[in-house]
Amino acid sequence: MTIEIPPTQGVLLAGGLARRMGGGDKPMRTIGGSTILERVIARLKPQCDGIILNANGDPGRFAMFGLTVVADNVPDFPGPLAGILAALDWTATNRPGVEWVLSAAADCPFLPRDLVMRLHQGRAEEKAQLAVAVSGEQSHPVIGLWHVGLREELRRALVKDDIRKIDRWTACYRLAAVSWPTEPLDPFFNANTVEDIAEAERLAALDGG
Numbered sequence: 001m002t003i004e005i006p007p008t009q010g011v012l013l014a015g016g017l018a019r020r021m022g023g024g025d026k027p028m029r030t031i032g033g034s035t036i037l038e039r040v041i042a043r044l045k046p047q048c049d050g051i052i053l054n055a056n057g058d059p060g061r062f063a064m065f066g067l068t069v070v071a072d073n074v075p076d077f078p079g080p081l082a083g084i085l086a087a088l089d090w091t092a093t094n095r096p097g098v099e100w101v102l103s104a105a106a107d108c109p110f111l112p113r114d115l116v117m118r119l120h121q122g123r124a125e126e127k128a129q130l131a132v133a134v135s136g137e138q139s140h141p142v143i144g145l146w147h148v149g150l151r152e153e154l155r156r157a158l159v160k161d162d163i164r165k166i167d168r169w170t171a172c173y174r175l176a177a178v179s180w181p182t183e184p185l186d187p188f189f190n191a192n193t194v195e196d197i198a199e200a201e202r203l204a205a206l207d208g209g
């Protein structure tokens with residue numbers, strides 16, 4: 001099935017606390033001389049109609065990347081769904097006519113170059129308002145496509161129903177799962193620990209540096 005890819009706003013999720021890495025901004029760690037965030041931006045910029053960064057605290061620390069920084073708009077760090085909601089709200093307000101948001105964790109340095117296209121194909125085939133990335137047997141719920149029209153339902157789930165896990169929320173909807181191979185490397189590898197940074201250095205060589 002060949003479809004026309006609709007305008008898609010990208011959001012890089014960097015709103016977490018990086019506890020397993022001892023705190024701080026994971027996306028600012030470097031791999032092969034460039035920050036993880038630079039790598040994520042380079043991978044997604046050609047695929048999206050604009051990218052914003054979801055992060056909390058002082059936005060000035062990301063000024064060098066030239067992205068609009070959007071903070072969570074629900075309290076208490078409830079997890080990645082908060083960042084996705086902030087991005088859906090921002091898109092509804094600032095990008096009239098844009099119906100789709102692509103979310104990606106800002107700690108994934110090797111994202112596929114066909115991510116947005118294949119997620120759209122998947123959701124169109126399944127007639128779904130959501131699509132999620134899969135590699136091997138593993139689903140990556142923070143990497144997906146979200147229809148802007150879902151935002152009030154998402155807000156209710158987060159604020160009223162106290163839903164934290166993405167899978168628990170998406171289970172209520174038709175969801176397209178789109179799969180990528182894990183060889184020569186898993187494109188959804190994400191750096192959660194200091195050891196993962198060392199592993200990412202090795203993988204960067206496989207990924208072309």
Ligand SMILES: Nc1nc2c(ncn2[C@@H]2O[C@H](COP(=O)(O)OP(=O)(O)OP(=O)(O)O)[C@@H](O)[C@H]2O)c(=O)[nH]1
Binds near residue numbers: 014018079
């Ligand atoms: N906006 C927002 N994003 C979050 C929140 N918690 C996690 N994320 C993001 O969700 C993605 C996946 O989360 P993790 O890899 O577990 O990141 P983390 O929560 O910073 O790390 P740990 O504390 O070690 O679990 C990352 O891109 C995080 O930035 C949150 O409360 N708000």
Ligand SMILES: [Mg+2]
Binds near residue numbers: 105191
């Ligand atoms: Mg992670």
